[in-house]
Amino acid sequence: MRADRLVSLVLLLRQHGRLSASTLARELEVSTRTVLRDIEALSAAGVPVYAERGRHGGFALLPGFQTELTGLNHDEALALLVVGSRRGAQAFGLGAALASAIRKVVDALPEGHRARAAGAAQRLLVDPETDLLSRRLVAEEMPEAVVAEVRRAVFAGRRLRIHYAAVGQAAGWRTVDPIGLVTAGGHVYLLATRSGEDRTYRLSRVLAAEELAEPAERPELVDLDRAWRERGTRFRTGGETVTVLARVDPARREELARTALALRVRENDEGGEDGEDGRDGEDGWPLLEATFQDARHAEWALWQLATGAEALGPGWLREALRDRAAAVAARYGASP
Structure with a gap:
């Protein structure tokens, strides 16, 4: 070191x-x-x-002292300079290592080449810390020691013992066979198997980790992108999901699509009394069927759309949204 x-x-x-x-x-x-x-x-x-x-x-x-390394063209150097701004390295606990590598790459370039690459990199920004509404994209806090231990086990192909706090459950120890690490939506996940069954753990919920001496039982080669898609499909189609029928302003449809697990337009032959052509009312808003993780997820998503959507069913969701809106109206009905 x-x-x-x-x-x-x-x-x-x-x-x-x-x-x-x-x-x-x-x-x-x-x-x-x-x-x-x-x-x-x-x-x-x-x-x-x-x-x-x-x-x-x-x-x-002293002037003139330098290390001479060659082999990178302008585009290759630029790509490395740009990737240095990504949050992925931070998520996997490799921020310091990446910064050190970038310094070595920059130093390897001839003087004129170095200036061109650095100037070009200033014209590109990847994954800024805030969006256009100035909302800060907050990364999950994870103990460096835990991230480093998990990463070592993944790379070494050894079993891992983790102290994990699942939502709504008491934290407990479990031994897993780590497959890989995935960063998605600002979160970092450990893909693993436990007793031969696929498991996915959010790294921010791992309270402690210990790399074991015994080798992990896992395939020698893995396609993490495919594994992630398959687990996502099982998550969306399994469990106690909730399906909502709603009229949605076309301008808010993409917003709903980013939130729901699945979204589809109601087919013509399913229109029924709400609209034979899959539309409801004179405003022409489409009827959509949206699937959510659970009841709380469904209520939160429809509430975010405010008057840009109307939940038609299930009934409990309409009641929950009505009660929430009534509480807000009562709060602001009188002068402070």
Whole structure:
């Protein structure tokens, strides 16, 4: 680990020129004392690093010192620079490693090439922290030790013992065979098997993890994308799901589609008294059948659409939405 840190220190000085000990410590996520020891080690190894005193002082390399690496063209370098902004590395606990790798890539480029790639990367933004409504996309908090232990077991192909807190249940220990890690919708999931049955665990609910010595029982090759789709299909079609019939403003249909597990337009021959052609009323809003995870999910989704939708059934959902709307109206009916 120290060797990697020394390389990162040299690359930071190469790319930024003179830097203070406190700045280097912040970039490398170590103490200032550690930085000073590393500087001494580099000097002893013959790296021409020197100190400049004063208010704007710091450490720098002698002009002309560089490491020569080749093999990357402009587009390849640009792709790596852009991927460095993605939150995936942070989700898997690899943020520091990715930052170190990007520094090495940048340092490998010729001077003119480096400037072009960095300038082009500034014109691209991937996965900003907020959306257009300034809503911050909050990542789940996960202990670094837990993420690192799970990641090691996944890569080493060993069994994993996790202390897991499922929703509505007391936390308990279970031993699983890890298959892979998936990040989706701001969450990180561990795909695994337990006693031969597929299991999916949200990493933020893993309170502790321990990599075991015994090898995991899992296929040597895996298609994580396919495995994720298959588990998603089973989740949507199994369990106590709720199906809702609703009239929906066409302008809000995509919003509902992003929330529901499944969504389909009511077929013509199913129109019945609500509308023989699959539409209801003079406004021409389509009749849609939306499937939700449970009753709470259905009520939340329809409430978000406000007057942009009307739930026609089941009856309990109409009553729940009516009661909620009445409570809100009562709250704001009188002056504060």
